[in-house]
Amino acid sequence: MIKVEDLHKSFGNQEVLKGITTTIKQGEVVAIIGPSGSGKSTFLRCLNLLEEPTKGRIWIGDEEITDKKTNIMKVRQHVGMVFQHFHLFPHMTVLENVTYAPVKVKGVAKAEAEVKGIELLKKVGLEQKANEYPSRLSGGQKQRVAIARALAMSPDVMLFDEPTSALDPEMVKEVLEVMKALAHTGMTMAIVTHEMGFAREVADRVLFLDGGQLIEDAPPQQFFSSPKSKRAQEFLEKML
Amino acid sequence: MSARVNLDFSQIVPSIPFIVEGVIVTLKIVIFAVLLGFALGVVLALMKIGRIKVLAWFADAYTSVFRGTPLVLQLVLIYFGIPQLTGVDIGPFPSAVIAFGLNSAAYVSEIIRAGILAIDKGQREAALALGIPYKLMMRDIILPQALKNILPALMNEFITLTKESAVVTVIGAMDVMRRAYIVGGQVYRYIEPLLIAGLIYYVLVMLLTLLGKALEGRLRKSD
Numbered sequence: 001m002i003k004v005e006d007l008h009k010s011f012g013n014q015e016v017l018k019g020i021t022t023t024i025k026q027g028e029v030v031a032i033i034g035p036s037g038s039g040k041s042t043f044l045r046c047l048n049l050l051e052e053p054t055k056g057r058i059w060i061g062d063e064e065i066t067d068k069k070t071n072i073m074k075v076r077q078h079v080g081m082v083f084q085h086f087h088l089f090p091h092m093t094v095l096e097n098v099t100y101a102p103v104k105v106k107g108v109a110k111a112e113a114e115v116k117g118i119e120l121l122k123k124v125g126l127e128q129k130a131n132e133y134p135s136r137l138s139g140g141q142k143q144r145v146a147i148a149r150a151l152a153m154s155p156d157v158m159l160f161d162e163p164t165s166a167l168d169p170e171m172v173k174e175v176l177e178v179m180k181a182l183a184h185t186g187m188t189m190a191i192v193t194h195e196m197g198f199a200r201e202v203a204d205r206v207l208f209l210d211g212g213q214l215i216e217d218a219p220p221q222q223f224f225s226s227p228k229s230k231r232a233q234e235f236l237e238k239m240l
Numbered sequence: 241m242s243a244r245v246n247l248d249f250s251q252i253v254p255s256i257p258f259i260v261e262g263v264i265v266t267l268k269i270v271i272f273a274v275l276l277g278f279a280l281g282v283v284l285a286l287m288k289i290g291r292i293k294v295l296a297w298f299a300d301a302y303t304s305v306f307r308g309t310p311l312v313l314q315l316v317l318i319y320f321g322i323p324q325l326t327g328v329d330i331g332p333f334p335s336a337v338i339a340f341g342l343n344s345a346a347y348v349s350e351i352i353r354a355g356i357l358a359i360d361k362g363q364r365e366a367a368l369a370l371g372i373p374y375k376l377m378m379r380d381i382i383l384p385q386a387l388k389n390i391l392p393a394l395m396n397e398f399i400t401l402t403k404e405s406a407v408v409t410v411i412g413a414m415d416v417m418r419r420a421y422i423v424g425g426q427v428y429r430y431i432e433p434l435l436i437a438g439l440i441y442y443v444l445v446m447l448l449t450l451l452g453k454a455l456e457g458r459l460r461k462s463d
Contacts, residue, residue, distance in 0.1 A: 073373055076369055083369075087366035105371050105372055
């Protein structure tokens, strides 16, 4: 589904990603963890080219998105993304947030998009908020709307960039529950997270990044109980 | 002290409708100039924040020239210059609209640029991540939010434009100001018609202010 080959990314003369190679299979849920500054968010943002890699190649499905000829806007329509700070459109209602892209970008009929939008809002437990503006929602509710907005484009892959890091502790669970339910539907997911419990429970694989390198790539049971590298051991000691 | 208040409006009362009719000329110039200035201002602002260096350079140079020279000079240059260079006599009204519109665009572009830059870059990223093309993103997501924030600054610019439009008098457009002069010349009293003109401009600006407030209230419904 996603193939990453020798991915490098520099900001100025600071190299944030130093050659990452990995694949994510269809239906796989991958947790990307690591200390702050390890490059995990940059790695995720490269997967839909919000950051342009300095070197290396990325495929999503059959398409090489790092190929200059690829229409990245088309690719992004199949790659949903959820941000740490939600980034809902504040001047649109919840339902408008969810239906805008399907209607305006994909050309779905408005009525059809609204039916699907309400259905998605039901899935995230917010259909009663359809006509509210985002400013009236709590952080957890905003993030659930953001997930519904991304799903409205019927993506093949969902990227989550620290989806619960900006939330008050009591709202983390409601978002993780939605993500867990999504994982059970067979969605391919890449999740940058600090929620170790969630990673252990839901992820099929854990990628541990440190210093811009992929240090470990293992199933969660193995990673959390017997991490191979010293860096991962140190990291886990601090986290757990 | 016998400060003799020597104001006599009785002589100009019959001419007041003549001065008030100038509102139509003033408003026509202002409305068309605002539309031209706003449309061009948006384009210039997008050029300034865009990636194409030549366009950004052009928009900066444009702003520099139109902000750096007097409006009345631009007006006279256009009024006399266009006929001289093209042989087409365009008359005072189009000259005024062009001059005020071009001039206003320089200021409006800076206001809009600031408004766009103040929008959280997450909005742009969210739009990109959904595959929303640049044009739709600007039109439906970035600009509506920017406009809400910059509305007071834009209203300021339009109020300035309304008052500054009085300089069209120098090219002979029959606006409020020009009519006040004419009446003054006829009855040989200048203070009274000019006070009337002042009152008219003030009322226009107040109406514009109310309009701005109403618009702002509507745009704030999502807060």
